[in-house]
Amino acid sequence: MSHFELYDDENTLLMIPGPVFLHPKVQRILSRPIFGHRTNHFRGILAECEEMLKGVFGTNGTVFMLTGSGTSAMDAAVRTFISPKEKVVSFIGGKFGERFADIAQSAGANVIRVNVEWGKAIKPDLVKKVLEEHPDAKAVTITHNETSTGVLHPLPEIAKVVKKYDAYLIVDGITSVGGDYVKMDEWGVDVMVSGSQKCLGIPPGLGFVAISTELESVLEKMEKKNSYYLDLKTYYKYWKKKGDLPFTGSVTLFYALYESLKMIFAEGLEARIQRHRKMARAMRKGFTDLGFELFAEKGYESNTLTAVKYLPGMSDNEFRTRMQKHGVLIAGGQAHLAGKIFRVAHMNMTGEREVLTVLAVAELVMHEMGVKPKGSGVKGAISEILRE
Amino acid sequence: MSHFELYDDENTLLMIPGPVFLHPKVQRILSRPIFGHRTNHFRGILAECEEMLKGVFGTNGTVFMLTGSGTSAMDAAVRTFISPKEKVVSFIGGKFGERFADIAQSAGANVIRVNVEWGKAIKPDLVKKVLEEHPDAKAVTITHNETSTGVLHPLPEIAKVVKKYDAYLIVDGITSVGGDYVKMDEWGVDVMVSGSQKCLGIPPGLGFVAISTELESVLEKMEKKNSYYLDLKTYYKYWKKKGDLPFTGSVTLFYALYESLKMIFAEGLEARIQRHRKMARAMRKGFTDLGFELFAEKGYESNTLTAVKYLPGMSDNEFRTRMQKHGVLIAGGQAHLAGKIFRVAHMNMTGEREVLTVLAVAELVMHEMGVKPKGSGVKGAISEILRE
Numbered sequence: 087m088s089h090f091e092l093y094d095d096e097n098t099l100l101m102i103p104g105p106v107f108l109h110p111k112v113q114r115i116l117s118r119p120i121f122g123h124r125t126n127h128f129r130g131i132l133a134e135c136e137e138m139l140k141g142v143f144g145t146n147g148t149v150f151m152l153t154g155s156g157t158s159a160m161d162a163a164v165r166t167f168i169s170p171k172e173k174v175v176s177f178i179g180g181k182f183g184e185r186f187a188d189i190a191q192s193a194g195a196n197v198i199r200v201n202v203e204w205g206k207a208i209k210p211d212l213v214k215k216v217l218e219e220h221p222d223a224k225a226v227t228i229t230h231n232e233t234s235t236g237v238l239h240p241l242p243e244i245a246k247v248v249k250k251y252d253a254y255l256i257v258d259g260i261t262s263v264g265g266d267y268v269k270m271d272e273w274g275v276d277v278m279v280s281g282s283q284k285c286l287g288i289p290p291g292l293g294f295v296a297i298s299t300e301l302e303s304v305l306e307k308m309e310k311k312n313s314y315y316l317d318l319k320t321y322y323k324y325w326k327k328k329g330d331l332p333f334t335g336s337v338t339l340f341y342a343l344y345e346s347l348k349m350i351f352a353e354g355l356e357a358r359i360q361r362h363r364k365m366a367r368a369m370r371k372g373f374t375d376l377g378f379e380l381f382a383e384k385g386y387e388s389n390t391l392t393a394v395k396y397l398p399g400m401s402d403n404e405f406r407t408r409m410q411k412h413g414v415l416i417a418g419g420q421a422h423l424a425g426k427i428f429r430v431a432h433m434n435m436t437g438e439r440e441v442l443t444v445l446a447v448a449e450l451v452m453h454e455m456g457v458k459p460k461g462s463g464v465k466g467a468i469s470e471i472l473r474e
Numbered sequence: 475m476s477h478f479e480l481y482d483d484e485n486t487l488l489m490i491p492g493p494v495f496l497h498p499k500v501q502r503i504l505s506r507p508i509f510g511h512r513t514n515h516f517r518g519i520l521a522e523c524e525e526m527l528k529g530v531f532g533t534n535g536t537v538f539m540l541t542g543s544g545t546s547a548m549d550a551a552v553r554t555f556i557s558p559k560e561k562v563v564s565f566i567g568g569k570f571g572e573r574f575a576d577i578a579q580s581a582g583a584n585v586i587r588v589n590v591e592w593g594k595a596i597k598p599d600l601v602k603k604v605l606e607e608h609p610d611a612k613a614v615t616i617t618h619n620e621t622s623t624g625v626l627h628p629l630p631e632i633a634k635v636v637k638k639y640d641a642y643l644i645v646d647g648i649t650s651v652g653g654d655y656v657k658m659d660e661w662g663v664d665v666m667v668s669g670s671q672k673c674l675g676i677p678p679g680l681g682f683v684a685i686s687t688e689l690e691s692v693l694e695k696m697e698k699k700n701s702y703y704l705d706l707k708t709y710y711k712y713w714k715k716k717g718d719l720p721f722t723g724s725v726t727l728f729y730a731l732y733e734s735l736k737m738i739f740a741e742g743l744e745a746r747i748q749r750h751r752k753m754a755r756a757m758r759k760g761f762t763d764l765g766f767e768l769f770a771e772k773g774y775e776s777n778t779l780t781a782v783k784y785l786p787g788m789s790d791n792e793f794r795t796r797m798q799k800h801g802v803l804i805a806g807g808q809a810h811l812a813g814k815i816f817r818v819a820h821m822n823m824t825g826e827r828e829v830l831t832v833l834a835v836a837e838l839v840m841h842e843m844g845v846k847p848k849g850s851g852v853k854g855a856i857s858e859i860l861r862e
Contacts, residue, residue, distance in 0.1 A: 197689075
């Protein structure tokens with residue numbers, strides 16, 4: 087008899103912060119035949135994707151579509167707009183803030199790392215204070231939604247501060263774009279990066295770099311080459327000349343992206359964001375009512391991911407292994423938070439059904455582990471779902 | 475903006491009594507290329523399917539695989555083994571019991587309809603009494619698991635009674651085969667019918683008729699033709715001669731069946747049935763704890779479907795429409811039970827995750843409708859899931 091698990095790797099509800107579970111319509115597209123990428127038909131798909139992505143990023147600039155992970159997009163943003171020796175101020179409140187600093191450092195920049203305690207928000211005042219000390223900064227990197235801590239940093243207010251200095255604002259929007267408010271042009275964000283497997287609802291494999299129209303002019307005049315595959319000038323040239331990608335794109339994923347973006351606009355961006363926010367409130371209320379404490383600073387909680395502190399004595403490994411055995415995959419803590427928190431994403435197509443499922447299965451696992459729930463997480467979530 | 479619903483017809487958890495939701499492995503097979511049906515390769519698939527089906531039906535006889543619905547299999551069983559004017563005793567405790575009588579009548583049989591109140595079990599004593607009155611019956615039809623009422627009729631005990639008379643026992647096992655105990659040879663069932671979209675875990679489109687080895691001899695000597703497409707003698711001839719189907723089979727569905735049956739035996743029949751029984755107990759406890767009453771006679775509850783009585787004043791249409799809006803499709807009552815009960819199937823790959831999801835969403839809908847839950851259905855189900 088071969089090994090059988092009811093909830094195997096094809097039958098698991100993905101509530102990790104990417105890859106997220108796909109809408110079946112998108113899943114279905116993945117089995118469609120592939121097509122030639124140097125064709126007018128495929129260029130049409132790319133053009134429509136970029137047009138829709140501009141809407142999601144909130145910019146009239148350009149959105150570059152890279153075949154690579156979100157990190158490839160971060161790397162491309164940094165390597166294209168920052169030259170060796172230039173000063174970069176990296177605000178860090180978690181693992182992904184750190185990654186941006188590491189990337190800048192690997193690109194030869196003079197990186198000033200500004201750390202806030204993981205779980206806390208980066209406040210505009212801090213940004214102001216640091217930039218006053220570093221008026222020569224060529225760029226500021228920051229994470230919009232910090233996936234490692236469940237914190238949504240106050241980007242609009244931060245952008246307002248950075249605007250007063252002569253520095254590019256380069257933002258990691260990997261887990262906010264498509265799930266929460268992102269208004270690059272309105273807020274004054276110069277460069278924003280995202281990935282395909284989070285709030286944009288397709289598998290991992292595509293990275294996006296959106297730039298403002300001002301940065302387009304910078305790109306046009308730019309000479310330097312600090313990368314080959316990830317040099318956005320090359321992407322810009324091909325894109326403007328013939329609406330093409332410079333290198334072979336992941337054709338299947340672009341078809342999936344096209345399908346997913348159409349669904350995003352069928353729902354409507356505002357409605358989609360409000361759904362994410364409501365589901366986040368329900369998830370937070372549910373876990374709080376079960377007896378847990380949230381990890382993120384109050385008032386700065388992410389709307390796409392909830393980080394929850396373990397109760398004393400609860401084993402991270404046991405909790406998540408049991409959740410997975412019952413068909414729900416969630417994430418643990420990263421770096422020094424390993425074992426201390428667990429993280430549940432509520433991105434893309436997450437609705438009340440998924441929120442309730444996660445909370446009900448968590449309650450089951452608590453009972454299995456001998457941890458008495460304080461109250462009903464399902465009941466708590468229902469009260470938020472029904473709140474007008 | 476086009477119309478958008480988060481839980482559209484591709485993103486709905488099917489908890490109706492067929493079609494059931496498919497395991498993603500089976501779903502995936504449906505997009506594979508089709509193949510020629512008159513090939514040795516496809517005959518190999520058919521042969522393995524039939525071998526596995528014999529295990530599921532618990533017979534050493536033959537399982538005929540028809541391209542048609544479960545009803546086509548009922549029709550084939552009746553038309554093949556019953557001639558016009560022959561007496562058929564049909565035991566009826568619900569809509570599907572009625573259908574068997576209707577089919578026999580349409581085949582020209584002299585049908586004796588024996589009705590029990592819907593929701594009650596057909597007891598061996600009743601069968602004995604009726605057969606004593608009709609010792610000339612050529613066949614007895616009965617439903618093993620009555621989907622319209624959520625009753626599992628006591629087939630082993632009934633078969634023991636019928637065995638004493640010279641009548642074929644023809645059983646509708648459409649919602650039991652693959653989900654609950656079915657032991658044709660051990661119990662003495664002559665003919666048993668099933669469909670593909672219930673506990674066998676594939677889309678609708680295939681029907682199955684299993685016959686005992688004794689009935690094979692009957693079939694060999696049989697002359698009459700009461701049907702063309704549904705004459706099992708034709709199927710038998712093709713099958714024995716070259717392992718072939720007489721008419722073009724639904725190739726894609728046979729590949730799906732092959733995949734699903736392999737998963738059934740990977741889990742193991744006994745483990746699968748115990749899982750169905752545990753999920754049924756959890757579902758019953760959950761709805762009871764929410765404040766509902768079950769419809770089926772106590773002690774005879776189906777393990778693949780739960781029928782639940784609405785609370786006074788609850789609108790069936792509103793309840794089920796709201797459940798569907800939140801991503802869970804369940805069934806209403808049939809015939810005179812319309813509006814009085816709802817029915818939730820727990821077949822095939824239903825596990826604790828799905829049971830908890832249904833109960834949590836039902837609790838949400840109760841709140842929406844202003845019906846106060848007596849207690850937590852999720853908590854009740856958890857207690858059953860954790861019971862050894």
